[in-house]
Amino acid sequence: MKNTPTIILVRPQMGENIGATARAMANCGMKDLSLVAPRDGWPDERATTMAAGAFEHMNEVRIFETVTEAVSDCQKVYATTARRRDLVKPVFIPDQVMEDIVNRPEESTAILFGAERTGLTNEELSMSDALMTIPLNSDFSSLNLAQAVLVVAYEWSKQSINAPQINLDYGDSIPVSKDKLHEFLERLDEELENGHFFRNPDMKPAMVNNIHAMFTRAQLSDQEVRTLHGMVSALIRKKAKKEAK
C-alpha cells in the first residue's frame, strides 16, 4: 500500500502522549506522524522514552505551525471529534474511513487529532472533508489520545493487510490539493468582504467556517476549483471595471 494516512496531532500537550501515539502507529505499520505546535517543542525527551523505539520504524516526524500548513499537500482530511458539532459534515467511524482510504490509493490523506482536553477548533473542523468519531459507550468514554490513535491505526492495519490494489482513473482532473483550495477560499472571503457580505462582525467567523465547510465538503477537483475562480471573477467583473474607472 503506497498511500498510508498521515496522523496529525494538533497542539499535543504531553510528550508521553506523542510517544504513545508513535508506538500505536508503529505497532500497526503506520509511518507518517506530523505535529502542529506541540506545547513543549520538538524533539521531546519524554516522547522518545515513551515511544520505546517506535520512531526508528517510522518516517521522520514533521512539525508545523498551523493545521493549514500541515495539510497543504493532502487531498483529503478527516477530523477526529467526540462531540456533536453544528457543522454539516459527513461523520464516519474508523473502519469506514480506512475502507475509503484504501479504496483511493492515489489520494494523500491525513487524520487530525485535537489536543488532549480541548480537541479541534470549529475552524479546523470546518476545513476538514469529513469527521471521524470512535463509537463508544455514551455513559463512559475516556479514551486518551494515544488510545484513540491505536483504535484508528489498528483499523488501518486490518484494512491494509486485506487491501486490494486498485488504481482509480481520475480522468483529466485530480482531487484539489488543500493549498489550492485554501487559496480559493481566502480569495472568496476577501471578495465577500469587499461586497459587504459580512454585515455583523461578530458573526463573521461562524459564517466563514460555514462557507468553508460547504466548499470543502464538495470534494472538489483541481479543475472545479479553477472553474470556481472563474465564477467569482465573472460575478465581480463589472464591479471591478467600474471601480477602475
Added chain:
Amino acid sequence: MKNTPTIILVRPQMGENIGATARAMANCGMKDLSLVAPRDGWPDERATTMAAGAFEHMNEVRIFETVTEAVSDCQKVYATTARRRDLVKPVFIPDQVMEDIVNRPEESTAILFGAERTGLTNEELSMSDALMTIPLNSDFSSLNLAQAVLVVAYEWSKQSINAPQINLDYGDSIPVSKDKLHEFLERLDEELENGHFFRNPDMKPAMVNNIHAMFTRAQLSDQEVRTLHGMVSALIRKKAKKEAK
C-alpha cells in the same frame, strides 16, 4: 446483545493494568471482568485509581484461583496470544472472534489474557477452544495488556453499540429541497451569464452541468442555500447598483 464475553486477566501483575483494562472495557460497553490470582490481591487501590470510575459501569469483578474455575460456567474460551505455539488450534483475529460470539448468542464466552510478560501457559492454551491473536507489525509490536483489551473490546463495541450511520448532522437546519436548490442554481447561471462567464456558447451546457454537479454533491442544507444566495448578492452588489443608475 444479551451475551457479552467475559474478559479474564490471568495472573495480572500491575493494578494499573487492571484499572486500564476496566476503562477500555467500560469505554466499549463490556461489563464482565474476572481476575485469576492477581499478584497484589483484590481490591487493589491502584486499579481503582486508574479505572477512573469504570468499575461503576460494570458488574462486580470476580476473583478466582485458577483458570479452570474462572471458565467453569463458560461454553467457549478464547485464549489471547502473540506468539506462535506448537498447539494445533484455530487462530482467529479479534473481529472474527466477535462475529463468532455475536452469531452464538446462547453461548457464554470468555477471552483470556495472560500476565504482562509471560502470557498464558501452554496448559491454559490447550484448555481453550481457540486462540486469538492481534495482527500487528511484526517488526514492532509492543501492545500492553490494557491496549490489547482495548482493541478486542472495541471490536466488540462495533458489534454491540449502534454505530453512527454515514450521515450528515444538519443541526438546526434541514437538507435543502430540490426546488430551492434549483432556484439557486438558475439564479447562479443567470448571474454568471450577466458576468460573461460562458464565453464559448458551445461549452455552456457542459459547464452548467459541472457547476450544478458541484453544488448538488455538497448536500447543502436549507440555511446554506440561503447563505449562497447572500454570497452571490454580495459579489454582484456594486455592479447592480451602478447599473441601476
